[in-house]
Amino acid sequence: MLDKTYNPTDVENKLYEKWEKSGAFAAHPESKENPYVIMMPPPNVTGSLHMGHALTFTLQDILVRYNRMTGKDTLWQPGTDHAGIATQMVVERQLGAQNVTRHDLGREKFVEKVWEWKEESGGTITNQLRRLGTSPDWPRERFTMDEGLSSAVRKVFVTLHKQGLIYRDKRLVNWDPKLLTAISDLEVVQKEVKGHYWHFKYPIEGREGEFITVATTRPETMLGDTAVAVHPDDERYQDLIGKYCILPIVGRRIRIVADEYADPEKGSGAVKITPAHDFNDFEVGKRHDLEKINILDDHACINDTAPEEYRGLDRFKVRDLIIARMDEFGLLEKIEDTVHMVPYGDRSNVVIEPYLTDQWFVNAEVLAKPASEAVEDGRIRFVPKNWENTYFEWMRNIQPWCISRQLWWGHRIPAWFGPDGTFFVEETEEEAIAAAKAHYGKDVELNQETDVLDTWFSSALWPFSTLGWPEQTAELGKYYPGDVLVTGFDIIFFWVARMIMMGMHFMDGQVPFRDVYIHALVRDENGQKMSKSKGNVIDPLDLISEYGCDALRMTLTALAAQGRDIKLAASRVEGYRNFATKIWNAARFCEMNECNVIDGFDPKSVKTTLNRWIVGKVAEAAKTVSGSIENYRFNDAAAGAYQFVWGTFCDWYLELAKPVFMGDDADAKAETRATAAWVFDQILLILHPVMPFITEELWAQTSEKHTGLLMAQAWPALADDLIDTGVEAEMDLALRLIGNIRGVRSEMNVPPSAEVPIYLVDATDAMKAAIAAQEAQVKRLARVAVIEFIGADRVESVAKGAIQTVVDGVPVFVSVADFIDIAAEKARLEKEIDKIGKYIKAQEGKLSNERFVSRAPEEIVAAEKAKLADARDTLTKLQEGFDRIAAM
Template identity: 60%
Template sequence: MAELDKIFRANDVEAKQYERWERSGAFASNVASNAQPYTVMMPPPNVTGSLHMGHALTFTIQDVLVRWHRMSGRDALWQPGTDHAGIATQMVVERQLAEQGITRHDLGRERFLEKVWDWKAQSGGTITRQLRRLGASADWPRERFTMDEGLSAAVRKVFVQLHREGLIYRDKRLVNWDPKLHTAISDLEVQQQEVHGKLWHFRYPVEGEGESYIVVATTRPETMLGDSGVAIHPEDERYRHLIGKSVLLPLVGRRIPIVADDYADPEAGSGAVKMTPAHDFNDFEVGKRHGLEMINIFDRDARINENAPEAYRGLDRYAARAKIVADLEALGLVETIEDHLHNVPHGDRSGVAVEPWMTDQWFCDAKTLAQPCIEAVEQGKTVFVPKQWENVYFEWMRNIQPWCISRQIWWGHQIPAWYGPDGRIFVEESEAEASAAAQAHYGEEVELTRDTDVLDTWFSSALWPFSTLGWPEETPELARYYPGEVLVTGFDIIFFWVARMMMMGLHFMGDVPFRHVYIHALVRDQHGQKMSKSKGNIIDPLELIETYGSDALRFTLSSLAVPGRDVKLSPERVEGYRNFATKLWNAARFAQIQGANLPPDFDPGRLEQPVNRWIVSRLLVTRGKLDEAIAGYRLNDASNLLYHFAWHEVCDWYLEFAKPILGGGDERAVAETRATVGWTMNQLLRLLHPFMPYVTEELWEHFGGGDALISTGLPELDESLRAPEAEAEIDWLIRLIGEVRAVRSEMNVPAGAKVDLLVKDANATTQARLARYADLLERLARASGVELALGDLPKGAVQIVIDEAVVALPLAEVVDLQAERARLAKEIDKVSGELGKIERKLGNPQFLQKAPAEVVEEQKQRQDDYVQAREKLEGALKRLEAI
């Protein structure tokens, strides 16, 4: 076997190992297997996308789970794919055409869609290539695209069936309308932006009340042209006498009623609210309750249409706003104008303010579909991790609104609906079926026109857990891999994707689409701030992989993935885990140089050396805790267990304890220890592989068997390997060395100085241990000797207690005790001063109110650090004062 290089170079290893895995079919599921299936549906990234840190986190978590369960003997299917991302993809291609001076309308629908498919073929695989860099072990030959023919057939079938069941229907309702993209958009595609605007207070004359008027306030004066009522609270004493009367709408002259409704807040503004049911979601609900007229005064460009007075027709909404305010001021109907900071909804793609707009759209009866989904989670058929996310899910599901599923764009699943000459709608899976239905209805062949709208992207992705497995055909894959084990996703799409997959899965498959939903948090920068281009704090995962390696990034993300807590990421943290990979590499080189091997007949239950029995026992304990952590989706705990075991127990202690045995003359002990070191490396690489696949696979060639590590099982260890006596003995040794090292550090003992260890009151067990490990104590605790003290301990000796024994370190001749006391006291004063500043800051209510949350959190962390530092210094001073 070739000798390992002195340095682990991630970039040299990653491409080679990944290509080997993929070529060998190591990622493949096996539908004919007798093993228990383990299914994870990859949340399909947008075909327009490239890898960002949120992707890196969610796909790392999924890959760790998939690799772990694959190595546990499960038949793992990690179903990959990408989403066609309707609006996002159409915008990409339209921008490219705009650079050539062409619009999609110049090309027409068919030629434009050809351009989109061409772009998808050339550039659409970027993110899947990047996922390979991350080490994602998805079943790539099964990759699906949400507009593959098979998935398109599933979409058509679902639409037609839901329509026949009355759960999809066409209606005129308010939607979020993007006047730049000319389409309805979902709530998810709406971003609230804080805007410095105005709050205008207008006087609406009360009919039949002489000079009397009622004052209404609005941030959107242009919408008043569509007002059809004024609402007041039924118990508002100021206006109760006006209930049932009417006002004359200024500039328009329309007579509109004053209605009593609890929506009007007596404490807000004037207490009277103008009602524009066709352009405000809240007003729409009030309008339905009181039968108010729905008057649409905008066209698709958000310009004033023919339903408004002629003077305003054709004006852009903001030009109309200025003219309306000026005209009302001329009439003396402007009461006051206030500066007003408020949120305005904007389209996340177009960047323009969206308008609630009355339009004909296709809707899905989400309320009916949501009921079984609520019950499924209540009954534990699907469990959220962390559990508190169930409350968010329930809140949204119980208050769900009709789902607008149509979009006025060209890229996407075109709605399978055709219109007859009289407007009658025929919903069928194909044009031939629609023509047959029309002929049956009209008694003759007629010309049909297909609906030009496409479906909301979330409609097709809602079918992902079963459409990717071949539904509506009854395939072996569908029977075997549905439902999935776990969905791993962010909290921001619980409503828009998780809930809709639940609806469609229960309705069409009769079972939930996944048993667990693991909701991970956001990845923020090291200060806890959300990453954004404007802040300049975006961390590119591909740059981190290039610099530190994929293993380092993966281990960092998994170690920080505390359920329910945001991930605070810094490049320094990734660098630290790159050092961990290097530590593992160096340990493997040491083992190789020492001739460590794993004999075929190695039996860890027949070991004699306590240190070897100890490491086997510790690995057994770690293995059990890892299973518990993975089962609970606590990848942070699993990572920390592995880090502690590998770095501290294996590298810092076991290999150090093994060195004198390997260099000794007892051939039997040498052979046993070489074999145990080889076995330990073998077991450790298996456990680490799901988290750090590349470095472990590279080292496996030296410490494994013939198969690739990815295709090898996790360690299976019998409980009989637990060795409590060996654990107690070696743990005692570690505690003793650790305490001595801590005292030396606290007392500023020079690194090269050796100090006697004087031990008093040691019982027979401790005396035997001291004799057995004297050489190790001298080397690792830098002791000049280990002696049993029969009389009093010398003055100037620092004492530590290990079980029943007192261990003294005579430091009077090594350290100036008086100067050390003065140094420690000075350090304590300095730390206390810094701590006082922070405590005063955190005790200031104004700081807590005005400072950003991440700054407050940083100060609290610094406070904790200073408290710990002071406690450590005070402990050291206390030791000295006891001398």
């Protein structure tokens, strides 16, 4: 006997272990089945499971479990990425607690420490994924720093370099002065900050007492100014173009240039130019061949190019000193308040400096072209489609990708420098030595580049590096390209675009996946993004502990409608926990009524209307769910399954089956038991992708005939011929009749204990047959004593003490003599008459419109006419009932 409620915590761990041990998650490269492949977006190795993970991995698991059940050879490739900056920070923080810096240890020892940390703590997220019930092929788990993946990285780097698509250049990059590394544009967050415009007067050379005024939000950069720019058409400055001014404090003679970058509308119309510390100024500098003076060191302190008094001081300290000194010189014209954008590092949260350094770049423009085309011509499909625009937008304006990072944790760039700075890019040191020897004609000392690669460089290779590339493995042949990439929109630039670029470049133009399903962001119930600082983070593991994993999964699935963010409230999870209990109790009911699974049960062969009906409904439900999953309409899949299980199977089928179980028609009883057991099995199958634990547990507990795991069973293949429209009509009629009687009883406050007789007037033969077939069920569910079919001649005799309702045009008298409340009944009928009257009016209007009749399709017109006739019929009957009551 099953327990009274489902207890998720008891079963989840046990079942997960069983699944994992069984090997049911594994892909089978040797099999002949068609593959279904999802590359799991590798979570950050330092990460722990948050709601976004819970959503994305639930959806992926649904796709994977569903496709596995349909018989495909399914590979869900798991793994983590090494998260260069984040991981290095974690380990540095640990060392910091013991007052040790990474420099104390040295590079080699430090990297060893990171590996130690990874071995101990790196499994957190993958263990949490197990709690979510995910079913990836764990033995294939990969890490971006694995030897295999690292050799793929080296190969890609060297190849791209030899193709001229990776190059070394001195350019402005976003420099993080806290983490002491370059970061990519995407890792910079622009924040709106209240600041000031300081207006400085620069004296004009050779014109005593004349000045040109420039405004700046970053006064300290004036130490690196090498020009002042004005707009070429700006009449105020025509005579100054080509002249020089003297940079105060520094004393440098700098040119006044004409450049369209200067905006005459802004400030004074003149702008100071600091090519080494501003991206726009850098471009201006290139146009006018200006000197680039770098005034900062790695820590964003002022370096030795500046006057002595500022050297070694922090940039913001120097800002204050410069302002004070300018004021002292009488060169500070005014200070304006302003709001402007300031770049911050998304990891370090310090102000990022544009900084002139030697870095490695990928020429992304070349790689972006085929990657764009693949989406344009439909080889890759974004779902929902509108995300294509986001993708194109970025691809069209793509910038060189700075891939070098001044970190110790990551893939060290395979470039070796000779004594004169010439470098040799090779996959191994031996090859580099050989290349150097060929170049210099002798052995020289080589030093490997100290920089490592951006983490995204290695994750861009994920769709093929995990399959063994550059080796031509069986896996690579079978599982590339994958079927779908499932991820959030925030990662389209970081990762999706780069995987497409790298995949196509290294896999003979073959795309890495066919679909990109972009899901929503999970927000809190007020629509706020969850963040630690706001304190509105909901931990998925807490929800799992409280409500069970299946409840959480079902909630996320039901809310995962395309194109809309998910606002998550715990009350929703509670609701789906209740759903799990409902399923559990339905199983219990089946068990108590000896609904045993029958070998070789054929749903097509069932005889009773009730059983034929539910069999058809199962076929419909299975189709709804599979169709929805295949179209990434997860909310429809969840709603369809929920509606069927609760609204159809529990609310109707099981209730209607009760009189059969308690009756004495042995054949009907046996058939209904067998059918109920079969339907319940189908429910377990249909729900399994979304709610794997409870379904697997019930599979184990409900029948000894259930051998093997539910997760390894085949998805229901139910033909449409199980749907019998005649039976459906018959059942619908019975359900409508029950509904109407219940409505009457409820409005008249007839107590449930009172069983009442009902009379149907002039019912058609078909109707009589249908209701006779469902007699016991109608009696039970509507608490009816007897059902009698009468002719119109007997209406007067039954009408007294009865309430009338109309079902399909047939008057139904419900004898509620003792409970009748004439006023209430009049009100009830009036309301119904009013409602249907309004409808009739609207229909008449529609049908008397000649243009509707002549232009609308014939079948629509016919349908509308039929609806009007039905409504008129019902109105007449209700009116008769009302008149009768009024006469009492």
